[in-house]
């Protein structure tokens with residue numbers, strides 16, 4: 031507060047002071063919101079260096095939905111139910127269905143930054159190996175700092191499976207709807223809520239882009255073992271997200287869907303807690319910190335013995 035008062039003296043006007051405070055507070059909130067329009071750079075920018083990933087995205091429902099979803103009969107009914115006129119101009123719909131530009135105008139469907147974080151503040155950090163350095167010669171401390179700094183600026187790294195999954199859940203579990211009243215209006219007017227969203231099934235089909243070095247031209251399929259670790263991290267996120275979301279609305283359909291997700295996640299985590307104690311912690315206290323710790327504990331592990339029977343055999 032002292033800081034604002036000092037600035038207030040310098041600027042010499044309360045109106046300016048208020049405007050400045052609003053700007054700073056708004057900025058602070060935007061940094062961690064993956065859908066924040068003002069901080070999006072757009073998928074075309076990413077394409078300059080990530081052509082293959084962009085090619086995959088163009089084949090997904092996320093991409094194709096942009097030209098279609100607002101024309102859907104159901105869409106018109108849902109927009110009306112929440113008091114809007116047009117889907118592309120309704121703030122609530124923009125939260126999940128569109129990637130917007132600086133002026134908050136929809137530019138595409140859910141895209142790179144919907145999943146990896148609005149990039150304005152991290153795009154120039156995430157690929158900076160340091161002066162004169164390459165991927166191969168960057169030292170470990172620089173790499174760690176780069177990852178940390180990009181994360182602080184809003185980037186969601188693919189290796190942080192729990193955070194990736196929490197972010198999908200915000201849209202796919204309807205947790206990102208700010209207001210419980212709107213959840214009821216959306217569901218009553220026919221908005222889908224798919225309790226069957228599961229990270230492996232939904233990320234290893236049409237969405238899959240895994241051009242990891244050294245085979246950067248190959249979209250690599252996951253092994254069963256890799257899927258098992260991702261599945262467990264995804265279920266931890268399901269539990270944490272659904273436990274939080276369920277408090278938002280008493281709508282029967284909403285409550286039933288969240289309960290279904292919580293029940294599966296509990297079964298899965300109970301099946302692995304014998305070999306991975308961190309799973310027990312998420313069960314007794316479903317917090318983001320515990321979820322993240324579990325995700326780290328299972329990375330690289332083969333848990334097919336414990337969770338193989340739940341792994342998907344077909345993908346979205």
Ligand code: HEC
Pocket residue numbers: 071072073075076077078079080142143146149153156157165186187188189
């Ligand atoms: C100027 C080139 C460039 C642009 C533009 C660019 N990136 Fe990258 N990106 C890279 C490089 C190089 C790496 C590899 C960094 C490393 O080795 O860790 C990378 C890494 C990544 C990773 C992490 C990959 C991993 O293996 O963990 C993600 C996710 C990513 N970029 C997403 C994006 C998105 C989303 C955009 C657009 C908002 C974008 N990038 C724009 C060059 C770029």
Ligand code: HEC
Pocket residue numbers: 099102104105106108109112117120122123124125126127200201202203204205206207216221222223224
């Ligand atoms: C919290 C995120 C979220 C918000 C907010 C949201 N949607 Fe959705 N919407 C989704 C997701 C996720 C799906 C896909 C569900 C599935 O099929 O798994 C979807 C699907 C739809 C569909 C069905 C599309 C199809 O292909 O059949 C329509 C129509 C729709 N939404 C309209 C709207 C409208 C209109 C608004 C604004 C009032 C809105 N949505 C707000 C997340 C959201």
Ligand code: HEC
Pocket residue numbers: 073076077080083084085087092140141142143144145146188189194233234237238239240241242
């Ligand atoms: C639906 C969410 C989603 C969207 C949209 C998305 N990503 Fe990803 N991205 C992921 C996930 C999940 C992973 C982890 C990959 C895995 O292991 O399956 C990933 C991995 C990556 C990687 C590392 C793997 C690789 O291919 O090198 C890069 C780079 C990347 N994404 C860039 C992008 C860019 C650029 C776009 C837009 C053109 C994009 N992503 C769109 C979710 C998404």
Ligand code: HEC
Pocket residue numbers: 065091092095099125126127140144145194195197198199201202229232233236237346
């Ligand atoms: C910003 C919100 C948002 C985020 C984040 C998001 N999605 Fe989606 N996703 C949607 C919407 C909206 C649809 C439905 C589009 C439509 O039907 O028109 C959708 C549809 C899909 C579909 C197509 C489903 C089908 O039945 O055909 C898949 C697969 C998918 N998402 C996977 C993922 C995965 C995996 C992640 C996280 C790595 C993710 N999504 C993150 C909003 C989001």
